[in-house]
Amino acid sequence: xxxxxxxxxxxxxxxxxxxxxxxxxxxxxxxxxxxxxxxxxxxxxxxxxxxxxxxxxxxxxxxxxxxxxxxxxxxxxxxxxxxxxxxxxxxxxxxxxxxxxxxxxxxxxxxxxxxxxxxxxxxxxxxxxxxxxxxxxxxxxxxxxxxxxxxxxxxxxxxxxxxxxxxxxxxxxxxxxxxxxxxxxxxxxxxxxxxx
Amino acid sequence: xxxxxxxxxxxxxxxxxxxxxxxxxxxxxxxxxxxxxxxxxxxxxxxxxxxxxxxxxxxxxxxxxxxxxxxxxxxxxxxxxxxxxxxxxxxxxxxxxxxxxxxxxxxxxxxxxxxxxxxxxxxxxxxxxxxxxxxxxxxxxxxxxxxxxxxxxxxxxxxxxxxxxxxxxxxxxxxxxxxxxxxxxxxxxxxxxxxx
DNA sequence: ACCCTGTGACTGAGCGCATAGTCACTGTGC
DNA sequence: GCACAGTGACTATGCGCTCAGTCACAGGGT
Numbered sequence: 233x234x235x236x237x238x239x240x241x242x243x244x245x246x247x248x249x250x251x252x253x254x255x256x257x258x259x260x261x262x263x264x265x266x267x268x269x270x271x272x273x274x275x276x277x278x279x280x281x282x283x284x285x286x287x288x289x290x291x292x293x294x295x296x297x298x299x300x301x302x303x304x305x306x307x308x309x310x311x312x313x314x315x316x317x318x319x320x321x322x323x324x325x326x327x328x329x330x331x332x333x334x335x336x337x338x339x340x341x342x343x344x345x346x347x348x349x350x351x352x353x354x355x356x357x358x359x360x361x362x363x364x365x366x367x368x369x370x371x372x373x374x375x376x377x378x379x380x381x382x383x384x385x386x387x388x389x390x391x392x393x394x395x396x397x398x399x400x401x402x403x404x405x406x407x408x409x410x411x412x413x414x415x416x417x418x419x420x421x422x423x424x425x426x427x428x
Numbered sequence: 429x430x431x432x433x434x435x436x437x438x439x440x441x442x443x444x445x446x447x448x449x450x451x452x453x454x455x456x457x458x459x460x461x462x463x464x465x466x467x468x469x470x471x472x473x474x475x476x477x478x479x480x481x482x483x484x485x486x487x488x489x490x491x492x493x494x495x496x497x498x499x500x501x502x503x504x505x506x507x508x509x510x511x512x513x514x515x516x517x518x519x520x521x522x523x524x525x526x527x528x529x530x531x532x533x534x535x536x537x538x539x540x541x542x543x544x545x546x547x548x549x550x551x552x553x554x555x556x557x558x559x560x561x562x563x564x565x566x567x568x569x570x571x572x573x574x575x576x577x578x579x580x581x582x583x584x585x586x587x588x589x590x591x592x593x594x595x596x597x598x599x600x601x602x603x604x605x606x607x608x609x610x611x612x613x614x615x616x617x618x619x620x621x622x623x624x
Numbered sequence: 625a626c627c628c629t630g631t632g633a634c635t636g637a638g639c640g641c642a643t644a645g646t647c648a649c650t651g652t653g654c
Numbered sequence: 655g656c657a658c659a660g661t662g663a664c665t666a667t668g669c670g671c672t673c674a675g676t677c678a679c680a681g682g683g684t
Contacts (some may be wrong), residue, residue, distance in 0.1 A: 241633080257540065259455035263670060271653050278671065280633090316448075339596075341537060344453065385603070385611055393590035394586055400584070407581070415581055422618050437659080459644060469661050474645070476659090 233298055233335065242272040242280045246294075249287045254337040258288055258345040278363035289340060289350045293337040294358040295332070302328045303364050314372030318424070319417035321368050325361070325394045329401075336398040365390055369424060379426035391421050429494055429531065438476045440466040442490075443611075444484045450533040454484055454541040484538060485546045491528070491535040492553040498524045499560050510568030514612035514620070517564050521557070521590045523609035532594040561586055565620060575622035586616045 234243050248269030252261040263284050264274045281287045302324045303309075311317035329336045343354055365387045377408035380386055393416050401412070430439050432442045444465030448457040459480050460470045477483045497531035498520045499505075507513035525532045539550055576582055589612050597608070 242665080255540075255573060257453065257455060260541070262668080264453065264668095274670090275636080276634055284670070318474035347455070381614065385608075386615070388596070389589055389612070389615055391590055395595070396592040399591070412581075415577065416585065418577065419582070419585055419619050422621060422623060423615050425618060425621075425623050443650070458642080460642095470644095470659055471662080535637080 233332070234294055239280075241270070241272075241276075245277060245280060246291055247273070247288065250291055250335050250338055253288065253291070253342055255335045258284075258338075258342045273424070285345065285347060285350070288338070289346055289353075291335065292339050292343065292346065292350075293357070294355050295335045296354060298332070299328050299336070299339075300357060300360055303361065308366075309364065314368070314375055314377045314423075315421050317329040318368045318372060318378075319414075319421055321392055321417075321418035322394070323363060323413035325365075325391075325413075326397065326416040327409040328407035329394050329398055330407070330412050331403070333398045333401045333403070340395055340398055353414035361391065362387060372424060380424045388421055389423060393419065429528070430490055433616065435476075436473075437466070437468075438462060440569060441468070441473060442487055444585065447532050448533055449484065449487070449538055450530045454480075454534075454538045462470065470606055476485065481541065481543060481546070484544055485549075486532065486533070488535050488546075488550050489530045489553070492550060493520070494528070495532070495535075496522050496553060496556055503562075505560065510564070510571055510573045511617050514564045514574075515610075515617050517560060517613075518586055518590070518616040519606075519609035519613035521561075521587075521609075522593065522612040523605040525594055526588050526603070526605035526608050527596045527599070529597045529599070536591055536594055557587060558583060568620060574620035576620045582619055585619060588613065 233272050234246055238246075245266060249261070249266045252265045256265075263277050264285065267274050267277045268286075270276070277284075277287070281290070303321055305324065307321045308317070311320055318406060344352060346354065366383065369378065369380055369383050369387055369390075373380045373383065397412070401407075403409075407415075430442055434442075441462060445457070446460045448461045448465060450460075451522070459473050462480075462483065463473045465471050466472075473480075473483070475603060477486070499517055501520065504513070504516045504520055507516055509558065562579065565574065565576055565579050565583055565586075569576045569579065595601075600606075603611075
C-alpha cells in the first residue's frame with residue numbers, strides 16, 4: 233500500500249495515523265496518539281514528516297493512487313463487452329474500498345483537513361475515477377447495450393455505492409470484499425438496464 | 429426543522445452550529461465560532477446548551493426525526509403497488525437529504541463525536557430507516573414483482589445512494605432535490621429488477 | 625586494537641497558544 | 655426587586671511543534 237520508497241518507521245507511523253484518523257478523525261487525533269501507536273515518543277513524528285497535515289496528505293495521496301491503479305488495470309479496462317467491463321470496474325472499485333476500508337475512510341472523510349494545495353492535488357486524482365466510470369457507461373450507451381437515463385447522475389450513483397461502504401463495511405463479516413464487489417457490479421449493470 | 433419547543437435564540441445557535449459543523453467538522457469548530465455565527469458572545473451558548481456536544485446531539489436528533497417523518501409519511505408507506513411505493517420512499521429520502529444537505533452532512537459525518545449514550549440514541553433512530561426500506565423491498569419480492577438478489581445488501585445500497593449525496597450535493601445546481609429523488613427512485617426500482 | 629569525529633534517528637522537557645467551560649456581574653422586562 | 659438572558663474576564667487543560675541533547679554506529683587515521 234505505502235510503496236517501497238518509505239522506510240519501516242515512516243510506514244509504521246502511517247499505519248498508526250490511519251488507525252487513529254479513521255477511528256477518531258483528523259482533528260480529534262493528537263500527534264501524541266500517532267507516535268504512541270507506533271511505539272515512539274511525541275517528537276519522533278517530526279523526524280519523518282514536517283507536520284500532522286503532511287501525514288494526512290501522504291495517506292490520502294497513496295491511498296487514492298492505490299485505488300486508481302486497481303480500476304485502471306488493463307485487465308479490467310480492456311474488456312470489450314460493455315456490461316462485463318462495467319461490472320468488472322465497479323467490482324474492482326468496491327472490492328478495493330472494502331478490503332482497505334480503514335484507509336479508504338480517511339481518504340473519503342478527512343479531505344477537508346488538507347491544505348488548499350494538497351486538497352486540489354487529491355481532487356485531481358479523484359476526477360480520474362469519474363473518467364474511468366464515465367467511459368464505461370458512455371461506451372455501452374453508444375453501443376445501444378445500456379439504456380442510461382442520465383450518464384453523469386448514474387456515474388455518481390455508482391461511485392456513491394463504493395464510497396459509502398467505507399462508512400459501514402467491516403472485514404470478517406458475511407461479505408468478502410470480492411463478494412460485495414460482484415454484487416455491486418451487478419447492481420451497476422441493472423442501473424443502466426431499462427425495467428421490464 | 430427544529431420544532432416549536434425551542435426559542436428563537438437556541439434556534440439561531442443551532443443554525444450557526446450546523447453551518448460550522450458541516451463546513452469544518454465538529455472538532456475543528458470552536459464554541460466561539462458557533463456563538464459568533466449567532467451574533468452572541470462566547471458564553472451565551474452555555475445559557476441555552478450545557479455543552480458543545482449537546483448542541484451536536486440536538487442537531488442530529490432533530491435532523492434524524494425530521495428525515496424519518498418524511499419516509500414514514502402514510503401518503504408514501506400506504507401506496508399499495510410495490511414498485512411505486514419503493515420509488516416514492518427512495519424519492520422522499522433522497523429529496524430530504526438533498527434539500528437539507530447541510531444538516532444531513534452533520535447527521536451523517538459527525539456521529540462519532542457524540543457521547544456513547546447519545547450515539548446509541550441516534551443509532552436507534554437510524555435502524556428505523558432500514559426497517560422502512562426493508563419492508564418495501566420484502567413486500568415487492570414476496571409478491572414476485574421484484575427479483576431481489578439479497579435484500580439486506582440491496583437495502584444498504586439504496587440507503588447509500590441517499591446518504592452519500594450529502595457529500596457532493598449543492599442546492600441551486602442543475603438538479604432540484606425532487607428531480608434527484610425521482611431519478612434515484614427509478615434507480616432503486618431497477619436495482620430490484622432482473623436484467624433483460 | 626584504539627580513539628576521534630561526524631551523522632542521523634530518537635527523546636524529554638517544555639514553549640506558546642487556543643480551547644471548552646466557569647463565574648461574578650449587568651441590563652432589562654415584569 | 656426579582657428572574658433571567660447575556661457578558662467579559664478568567665482558568666485549566668491540552669494541543670502542535672521545537673530544541674538541545676543522547677545514543678548507536680560508521681569510517682578513517684594511527
